[in-house]
Amino acid sequence: MNPTGRCLGRVSIRLRIGVGALLVTGACVPGRAGDTTAPVPIPPSLPTAEATTPAPPPAPAASTAGGLIRITTDVMERARRYGLIAPGGEYVGPVDGNGDPLIFEPITGYGDFSDADLFEVDPTEIVALQARCLQDQGFPVRLDPSGSGFDFTAVPPEQNQLAFAASIACKEGLHLPTPTPPNTDQRREQLAYLTLVGECLRERGFDVADPPSLDEFIELDGAWSPYGSLPPLDPAAFEELDRACPQWPVGGYGAWDPGDLLRPRT
Amino acid sequence: MPRRTLTLITAILLTLTLTIPAWGYGSDSGRIDCGSNNIAVHSSTRLDTYIQVPSGTTVAYKWFPDWTHYTKATSKQRPSWRVLSLDGQVNVAGTYAYCYGQ
Numbered sequence: 001m002n003p004t005g006r007c008l009g010r011v012s013i014r015l016r017i018g019v020g021a022l023l024v025t026g027a028c029v030p031g032r033a034g035d036t037t038a039p040v041p042i043p044p045s046l047p048t049a050e051a052t053t054p055a056p057p058p059a060p061a062a063s064t065a066g067g068l069i070r071i072t073t074d075v076m077e078r079a080r081r082y083g084l085i086a087p088g089g090e091y092v093g094p095v096d097g098n099g100d101p102l103i104f105e106p107i108t109g110y111g112d113f114s115d116a117d118l119f120e121v122d123p124t125e126i127v128a129l130q131a132r133c134l135q136d137q138g139f140p141v142r143l144d145p146s147g148s149g150f151d152f153t154a155v156p157p158e159q160n161q162l163a164f165a166a167s168i169a170c171k172e173g174l175h176l177p178t179p180t181p182p183n184t185d186q187r188r189e190q191l192a193y194l195t196l197v198g199e200c201l202r203e204r205g206f207d208v209a210d211p212p213s214l215d216e217f218i219e220l221d222g223a224w225s226p227y228g229s230l231p232p233l234d235p236a237a238f239e240e241l242d243r244a245c246p247q248w249p250v251g252g253y254g255a256w257d258p259g260d261l262l263r264p265r266t
Numbered sequence: 267m268p269r270r271t272l273t274l275i276t277a278i279l280l281t282l283t284l285t286i287p288a289w290g291y292g293s294d295s296g297r298i299d300c301g302s303n304n305i306a307v308h309s310s311t312r313l314d315t316y317i318q319v320p321s322g323t324t325v326a327y328k329w330f331p332d333w334t335h336y337t338k339a340t341s342k343q344r345p346s347w348r349v350l351s352l353d354g355q356v357n358v359a360g361t362y363a364y365c366y367g368q
Contacts, residue, residue: 083291083352092293092350118331127329141327149315149328149336157323164316164324168352171314171329179289179313179353182332190332223357227335228310232364235306235339247334 068137068166069105078103082168094165102165106172107133114175119182120254123148126174133170139163146242146265181221184214191217192258193249198226200245200262206230289313292356295321295348300365307347308337309361313354319363321348335360 071078079085079101084093094102110129113121124147131150134141140154141163155163182190191214198208208226211217217224227247230238243265249256250263289312298305307317310333317326317338326338347363349356 086291086293093352121331123330127327130327130329144326144328148330148334149326149338151326151338152324153341160323167316167324167327176353179331222312223310223333225310225333225335228360230335232306232308232362233337234366235337238308238337248330 068107068162068169071103071105075101075103082172084168093168094161096161102161104165104169106175107137107166107169108173109133110170110173112175114177116177118177118179119186120252122252122254123248125252126176129174130167130170133173134163134167137166137170139166141167145239146246148242148248184218186253187218187222188214189253189256189258190222193253193256193262194225194247196262197245197247201226201230201241204241204244289354290352292351292354293348294356294358294361295346296363297345298347298363298365299345300343302343303365303367304340305342305345305347305363306337306339306366307349307361307363308335309349310335310357310359311349311351311354311361314352315354315356316348316350316352318348318350319346320344321346333357339366 076085076091079091079093082093082103084091084101084103086092091101096102110133113126127147127149128143131141131143134150139152139159139162141150141152142154143150152160152163191211195211198211201208206229208229211226212220212224225247230241233241245262246265249260250265256263292311294309305319307319309315309317311328311330312333313329313331315328315330315336316324317328317336319325319340319342325340325342328334328336349361
């Protein structure tokens with residue numbers, strides 16, 4: 001990770017995916033003339049996180065994290081870049097008390113993954129960084145026991161939209177690269193791991209479909225999992241199963257090779 | 267700029283656009299009446315995933331680089347739900363809500 005080199009990293013990844021994408025990266029330069037953003041107060045209808053929640057925990061030593069900076073002009077263009085416009089044109093993101101789009105500048109200082117291979121990263125690391133970013137903004141999100149996600153149930157209802165908007169800003173600040181499908185070797189590795197997961201589920205009495213061939217798995221774009229064979233379970237039972245037979249190797253695929261055993265999450 | 271150059275640039279941009287995978291937004295939503303029981307949402311998604319119960323109110327977030335299943339219990343009885351992925355995809359066939367006892 002390179003917390004200080006985000007603009008360069010971002011430009012380089014955009015160049016790899018296409019000239020067209022590069023054309024919309026101008027906002028990467030902070031404080032440039034004609035900047036479309038400005039620090040503005042959160043509307044009174046949406047209290048700030050700091051106003052009604054306990055003081056945030058101390059920022060990490062290396063953090064250069066900023067606060068919430070609302071986008072006030074070219075909002076829909078930014079919404080499009082954040083993926084908040086559905087294919088039908090509908091805005092699906094967070095809104096303020098007036099029903100207007102609520103979008104913040106990326107919150108940086110929690111790492112830069114622009115050059116990462118998403119297949120190799122540890123998903124729990126990404127999730128933990130996002131959760132810490134949100135907690136530093138004063139939102140009491142809680143990591144799941146699996147570390148694969150976090151929940152918002154402790155966030156006051158009147159701040160839910162604000163927390164949703166902040167979580168998007170936190171994710172954007174990590175500069176995750178544009179996703180690409182895993183290559184054939186990675187799909188082979190994934191299928192080998194998922195085959196072990198299927199055996200793990202069978203040992204616990206579940207009727208799990210046989211894994212597809214590698215060609216079928218690639219044809220399915222990886223959308224096969226032994227977990228897809230399970231009936232609806234009590235959420236606690238699902239969590240326990242996901243701990244015993246993790247759907248993703250503990251530490252990510254960067255920490256697992258075909259031939260390794262399936263390791264339960266502790 | 268010469269027309270030939272413009273045509274070439276357009277062709278390159280079009281080719282690049284077509285080769286970028288069609289990831290980057292997915293959703294599924296619905297309604298369910300669980301009476302006094304709670305609603306759980308099971309999702310099959312890739313990348314960022316927001317679970318919302320009722321629709322629009324985020325109760326959970328998860329992130330995985332590729333397809334995974336996820337079950338989120340809620341203490342909500344309000345009947346609408348939505349699963350949203352801004353960067354990834356939602357497998358509608360593997361995403362649903364159901365009721366569970368307290």
